[in-house]
Amino acid sequence: MADVLVSDAPQAHRFEARDEAGELLGFAVYDGVGRTVVFTHTEVDPRHEGRGVASTLVRGALDSVRAQGRDVVALCPYVRAWIARHPDYQDLVHRSA
Structure with missing residues (x-):
């Protein structure tokens, strides 16, 4: 897969993976609870599955x-x-105290 750019979209509560042209390839939804980020769902456009988008997205x-x-x-x-x-x-x- 060509370069995948990962960025935070806090207004949408998700990290997004986009290609160089800006097309949305996938996203990882989260909620912020204090200093903890709770990841609830990750999705990749079916046209881009199997190309490492999800892995790049999560790493980013x-x-x-x-x-x-x-x-x-x-x-x-x-x-x-x-x-x-x-x-x-x-x-x-996160480790419980």
Whole structure:
């Protein structure tokens, strides 16, 4: 897949993956609860499935969360599975006090 650009769209409560022309390829919906980002759903346009869009989207979203000093609750099965496969992102998972 050509370059996938990931950006936060806070007004829509989601991270978006777009191609260089600006076409929406997919998104990851979230809710903010204090310093925690709760990912609830990830979706990729069926025309772009199987091209790594979802993985790029989740990596970009989690990198943004990390840069903000926040943590994550992954209710979305895809985000949860992605984090499980990438040990270097497991430190972002919210831990109960």
